[in-house]
Structures are given as structure tokens and as C-alpha cells.
Amino acid sequence: MGKVLRPGVTIKGTKDGLLFLLDESRPFSAILSELKYKLENASNLWDGPDTRVWIKLGNRQITREEEKEMRELFSARKNLIIHSIEAANGKPYLVDNRGIQMLAGTVRSGQVLEHRGDLLLLGDVNPGGNVRSTGSIFVLGALRGLAHAGGEGDESAIIAASSLHPTQLRIAEVVSRPPDEWDESETSGMNFAYLVNGQIAVDKMHQISRIRPDIHEWKDHRFKA
Amino acid sequence: MGEAIVVTSGKGGVGKSTTSANIGTALAMAGKKVCLLDTDIGLRNLDVLMGLENRIIYDIVDVIEKNCKIEQALIKDKRCEALYLLPAAQTKDKSAINSKQLRWLIAELKEKFDCVVIDCPAGIEMGFKNAVSGADRAIVVTTPENASIRDADRVVGLLEKEKVSRPKLVVNRLRPHLVREGGMMDVDEVVSVLAIDLLGVVPDDEEVIRSGNQGEPIVLHKKSLAAQAYRNIARRIQGEVVPLLVLEKERKFLGRMKRWLGFA
Numbered sequence: 001m002g003k004v005l006r007p008g009v010t011i012k013g014t015k016d017g018l019l020f021l022l023d024e025s026r027p028f029s030a031i032l033s034e035l036k037y038k039l040e041n042a043s044n045l046w047d048g049p050d051t052r053v054w055i056k057l058g059n060r061q062i063t064r065e066e067e068k069e070m071r072e073l074f075s076a077r078k079n080l081i082i083h084s085i086e087a088a089n090g091k092p093y094l095v096d097n098r099g100i101q102m103l104a105g106t107v108r109s110g111q112v113l114e115h116r117g118d119l120l121l122l123g124d125v126n127p128g129g130n131v132r133s134t135g136s137i138f139v140l141g142a143l144r145g146l147a148h149a150g151g152e153g154d155e156s157a158i159i160a161a162s163s164l165h166p167t168q169l170r171i172a173e174v175v176s177r178p179p180d181e182w183d184e185s186e187t188s189g190m191n192f193a194y195l196v197n198g199q200i201a202v203d204k205m206h207q208i209s210r211i212r213p214d215i216h217e218w219k220d221h222r223f224k225a
Numbered sequence: 226m227g228e229a230i231v232v233t234s235g236k237g238g239v240g241k242s243t244t245s246a247n248i249g250t251a252l253a254m255a256g257k258k259v260c261l262l263d264t265d266i267g268l269r270n271l272d273v274l275m276g277l278e279n280r281i282i283y284d285i286v287d288v289i290e291k292n293c294k295i296e297q298a299l300i301k302d303k304r305c306e307a308l309y310l311l312p313a314a315q316t317k318d319k320s321a322i323n324s325k326q327l328r329w330l331i332a333e334l335k336e337k338f339d340c341v342v343i344d345c346p347a348g349i350e351m352g353f354k355n356a357v358s359g360a361d362r363a364i365v366v367t368t369p370e371n372a373s374i375r376d377a378d379r380v381v382g383l384l385e386k387e388k389v390s391r392p393k394l395v396v397n398r399l400r401p402h403l404v405r406e407g408g409m410m411d412v413d414e415v416v417s418v419l420a421i422d423l424l425g426v427v428p429d430d431e432e433v434i435r436s437g438n439q440g441e442p443i444v445l446h447k448k449s450l451a452a453q454a455y456r457n458i459a460r461r462i463q464g465e466v467v468p469l470l471v472l473e474k475e476r477k478f479l480g481r482m483k484r485w486l487g488f489a
């Protein structure tokens with residue numbers, strides 16, 4: 001039974017303008033490149049009078065950067081004017097980027113916890129369990145299963161755990177399989193994994209501000225010499 | 226109105242039927258009216274472990290298909306006054322009954338018994354789902370081995386979804402000397418991965434195999450440690466606080482007891 005692949009970008013004409021339906025199940029980067037292709041080609045179609053555009057994201061929410069990228073693609077067609085961007089069920093279309101979401105519980109074998117943005121999990125991820133996030137993953141507990149941070153390509157995402165003994169780690173597109181790929185001694189205590197030169201590396205937590213300078217370092221300013 | 230307890234594991238051969246037979250017998254010896262319900266249709270075992278195979282006339286499928294009354298299919302135990310077995314069918318397969326029918330049967334049995342102990346088939350497919358759907362409580366059996374723990378973990382996750390109230394853990398076939406040599410996980414590690422309350426630890430004991438072959442649950446033999454372990458599990462099921470057995474003369478077991486007693 002061959003499945004017909006749905007287009008990532010479906011365009012429908014209405015009497016008020018154009019409706020862009022962006023498939024929620026595919027990575028947003030793929031959607032954007034399809035959008036780019038469609039906007040750049042069939043150019044005769046776009047060079048009409050000013051047309052209002054409604055963009056529907058389905059269940060997806062996007063980041064400000066993603067929105068900016070998308071708007072830039074549309075700006076190539078001066079006559080297309082974005083009227084609205086919407087997610088399903090009246091959800092705000094922007095991911096709430098303030099802070100990090102906290103969830104409690106054990107992710108057991110066969111279970112998948114999917115998340116958008118940064119995630120703080122209070123609990124264990126057991127062997128055979130799977131945590132995926134578009135942002136970073138912090139586990140206040142034992143990470144013994146699989147964690148995939150930066151699931152839509154964010155290479156700056158990190159994975160940290162109180163006890164980091166995963167069966168596998170993935171950051172963006174890179175896969176790492178401990179312990180054959182790392183030294184076991186590295187994984188005692190609080191550690192985090194990050195991407196460097198296309199490989200996953202593990203380091204002690206106190207190194208994080210050196211490796212990710214964008215994370216603000218806390219300093220005690222109370223007693224100045 | 227009684228209570229239905231399902232004994233499950235995910236992985237096969239870790240001791241579900243042995244645990245069901247022994248816990249059921251121990252509960253009956255403690256004065257409860259108990260029904261053992263074998264839901265492993267096509268691979269029935271519980272009748273053999275109980276030594277009741279030759280008394281089977283009707284089975285669970287006959288009851289479901291209304292070929293007989295529930296009472297006609299119940300087999301009274303040879304040794305315990307208040308213990309009955311409702312055997313699985315051997316010639317049918319798991320598709321012979323559905324979860325609605327099983328829920329009906331379990332509800333009927335709960336009217337007649339204090340305790341219905343459900344022996345669940347291995348796996349996480351329909352047979353498992355059916356057995357679990359009518360249960361009030363669940364006991365997850367695992368051996369201290371990675372593969373078994375992995376499957377137990379999967380089952381605990383599924384039980385949480387089925388809204389069976391917090392499952393309890395039995396660690397079966399522990400070999401203390403192997404643990405000491407580092408060749409087997411210790412109970413603490415198993416409990417910390419599965420993160421559920423520990424109901425008891427049963428040592429690996431060839432007497433269990435021997436008595437299973439003779440159709441006499443080991444719990445009937447007073448002296449063995451495994452029998453003691455099963456009796457303690459039965460007491461904990463009834464809400465008693467019983468310290469864990471010292472399976473070996475080792476102080477550290479005593480030290481850990483307190484932590485293990487956290488179950489309700």
C-alpha cells in the first residue's frame with residue numbers, strides 16, 4: 001500500500017485571497033524550502049494584483065526566527081501581503097520562548113515524550129524510553145534511555161542529566177552511542193552533552209558557560225574587593 | 226465485594242504463573258476466599274502448577290460462551306478449603322474472549338470471592354490488555370535481568386495508561402551470591418529503575434521448580450525461604466507491614482529494609 005505523500009505546502013484560493021496550509025507533521029525547515037520553491041517558481045502565478053495571504057500552521061507553533069524567515073520568503077513576492085498567521089484551535093502561533101517548561105514523571109520503556117522548546121523533566125528516562133524536544137533537554141533524574149534535543153535542527157541544543165547514562169543521544173542530526181563512544185569516567189556526576197564540530201561531546205556542567213557563552217554566567221557581585 | 230489482582234510481567238517465563246499459584250494459595254491459607262483465574266488461553270499452566278489438571282471439565286471459554294455456569298467450571302483445590310481455580314482453555318486462542326466478556330466474568334467472581342488472582346499471559350497484546358482491564362490492582366513480576374526489567378517497565382507504563390492503580394513489584398529468582406559477584410543486578414537497582422513499590426523478593430530456588438512439577442505450590446512447604454517470601458508477599462497484599470527476608474546473612478540487607486517498606 002503506497003502512501004501518497006501530501007505536499008508540505010498546500011495553497012488554496014478563496015474569494016478573499018490565498019490560504020497557505022503548512023503541514024504540521026514535517027520539520028519546519030522542510031516546509032520553508034518547499035515554500036521557497038513554490039514562491040520562486042510558477043512566477044507568473046504570483047505576479048498579479050495585491051493579494052491577501054492567510055497562513056495556517058495546524059498544530060505547530062513557530063519561533064520568532066522561523067516567522068522572520070518565513071516572512072522573508074514572502075517578501076520576494078511584493079504582491080503577497082500576509083494578513084494573518086494562525087495555529088489550530090486558537091493557540092498562539094508563536095512558541096512561548098520565555099523560560100523552560102517543567103514536567104514531572106518517569107518516561108518508561110516504549111513511551112515517547114515529545115516537546116517543543118526547552119524541557120526540564122523531573123524524573124527518570126528509562127532504557128527504551130524516548131524524550132524528544134526541539135530545544136534543550138534537562139533531566140533532573142537518571143537519563144538511561146534515548147534523548148533527542150534540537151529535533152528540528154537546532155545545533156545549539158544541549159542535553160543534561162543528573163545521571164547521564166543514555167542508551168543513545170541525538171542532537172540535531174547527530175547520533176552518539178555511549179559508552180563505546182565516550183569514556184565512562186566522563187559520565188559520573190552532573191554532565192551535559194553538546195554538539196561540537198559535528199560530534200557530540202560530554203562535559204561537566206561547570207563548563208557550560210565556556211562552551212555556550214550565550215548562557216549567562218552567574219557571578220556573585222555582592223562583595224567587591 | 227472482592228478485589229481482582231492481576232499478575233503480569235511483559236516478558237515470558239519470569240514466574241507469573243508460579244507467583245499467582247503461590248500468592249493465591251498463601252492468601253487462601255490466611256483465610257481469604259480466593260479464585261485463581263488463568264487467562265493464558267492456549268497455554269494454560271496454572272492447573273498444572275496447582276496439580277488440578279485432571280479435574281478440568283469446563284474452562285474459561287465455556288463460561289464466557291455460556292456452555293456452563295461459573296460454578297460448574299470452578300475447581301476446588303485439593304488442599305485449601307477456600308481456594309478455587311478457573312482454568313484457561315487449552316484448545317482455543319486468545320481471540321476466544323474479549324475484554325468486555327472478561328470484565329463481566331471478573332465482576333461476577335468478585336461477588337463470590339475476596340480475592341481474584343489473575344494469571345496474565347506474556348506479552349503486551351490483546352491477551353494482556355484483556356487480563357488487565359478487569360483488575361483493581363496489579364503485581365508486576367520481573368527477574369533481576371535487563372531484558373526482563375525493560376519489559377516490566379513497558380508494562381508499568383501501559384498499566385498506568387489502563388488506570389490500574391499503582392502496580393507493585395515482585396523481584397523473582399534473585400541469586401544473592403551472583404549479585405555479590407556483580408553478575409546480577411541487586412534489588413535496589415531494579416527498584417530504582419522501575420520506580421514502583423516493592424512487594425517482595427523471591428530467591429531463585431530449585432525447590433520452586435520441583436514443587437511446580439509436582440503440582441504443589443512451594444508456599445505449602447513451611448521451611449523454604451521462597452515459601453516464606455511468598456507468604457510475606459501475601460501478607461503485604463493484605464496491608465500488613467512485613468520486613469523483607471534476609472536472603473543471605475548480610476547486614477546491608479537489613480539496612481535497606483526500612484526504605485523498601487514504603488508501600489501502602
Ligand SMILES: Nc1ncnc2c1ncn2[C@@H]1O[C@H](COP(=O)(O)OP(=O)(O)OP(=O)(O)O)[C@@H](O)[C@H]1O
Pocket residue numbers: 234236237238239240241242243244265270346347397398399427428429430431433434435437451
Ligand atoms: N523463584 C524461582 N526459583 C526457581 N525457579 C523458578 C522461580 N520462579 C519460577 N521459576 C521457574 O521458572 C519457570 C517459569 O515460571 P512460570 O511458568 O511461573 O513463568 P510465567 O511467567 O508464568 O511463564 P509464561 O510467560 O510462559 O506464562 C518455571 O520452570 C518455574 O518453575
Ligand SMILES: [Mg+2]
Pocket residue numbers: 241242243265270344345
Ligand atoms: Mg504463565
